[in-house]
Amino acid sequence: MGAVGKVQTFLTPAQVEALVASYRVGTSTAELSETFGIHRRTVVVHLHRQGVPLRRDGLAPKHVKTAMQLYEEGWSLAQIATKFGTTANTVRAVLRTQGVEMRKPWHHLQNR
Template identity: 40%
Template sequence: MDLRREFENPCPHLKTLSLRRSRGFYKQDRRSSRPSMVDSRGRMVRSLGMAQTLLRAEQVDELVARYRDGATLVELASLFSIHRRTVAEHLTRRKVPIRRGRFDPCRIHEAADLYDSGLTLVEVGLKVGAGPQAVRRALAEHGVPIRGGGGRRSRMATAS
């Protein structure tokens, strides 16, 4: 079998692999000689210069229970010192449906007035304590026309 013919036009990944091997890149052990990091929550993994916290099964159980009791993704992320997307991934793995942004229906008139005054969805959300998409859904359901362009009205139009 003629290997040269088989590998005449290698893909970039194979070229990189071949180059690294020829330079001795794979002859050295790249693992740290230091022991893995540990804190009060348990073992931490060092990957690409960023420490990652691994939650134990009982911690994930507590996370799920608190979420079902009404805690938000951001609150749980802060509590467990992990990213909010990691919280969402743990919940998804446990087949817990993720709640959409909360919006208090009794504040719809306040949100509509703020939006009509020229504030953006983000700014209205900050004032009424909800995310911009939750505000958008609530305003659209209430019949408030949503401005196009995803931004504030022209300052010149409001100044005239």
Template identity: 40%
Template sequence: MPDESVLPGSPRLRDSLSNPGKPLVRLFKALEHAGEAVLPQVDPASADPAAATESRECRMLSPDEVTELVEAYRHGAEMNELSRQYGVHRHTVDRHLERAGVAKRPMTKMTPAKVEQATELYGQGLSTNQIGKQFGVSGSTVWKALKRAAVGMRAPVAR
């Protein structure tokens, strides 16, 4: 029996052709002009909605946007913040900064002073998530910093 994943009308083939690239669209048009029958495109309404949410649109920043992004970073904006603002992945932001020759700030979020403060707050009963919100980092970052500082950690609370 043939592999169903490559048969016309199979979900795998249908999904791969549901958003054809420019070369494939040009081929379809050329075949239509030559009088050849071309398989109809998949109706977007019938596509799996879960699959549509998994992919992100590839967004190209204009040269002006890249300049704004670089200047915002130089004035203190964080990469994740710029990523959300411009609708691109943080790695894209990183590459733009790299191409612009920008020296990136170190990722050290928990300085020794912050670890000392976090130790005090943790001793007062605050959770690592609560402490993280105060410092602008994740709770796991606080947990790791406290663990490295040999702070006795409480048992996790069940949700």
């Protein structure tokens, strides 16, 4: 009996080149994973093989304003983190640096 799981996707050299170029201009590993249909760890493997220094993926500057709006609309930090492929702690830190007042953890449950 063979292993059950996701079909393995191989990238062409041109696709790896595009992946690296996209990462270098700020695309997150989570976004690249979705775009190329590969696991996030596989994205990192390709970047390592190409000698690309990794940055810590956080909340991309282009998503900060949207994250602030979603939080004000009542989204939880975890929901925002999932949307942008990061962690709730990262979202909290970014929103706090933007001057956003954090709700009590149970507050979003009261506004449903």
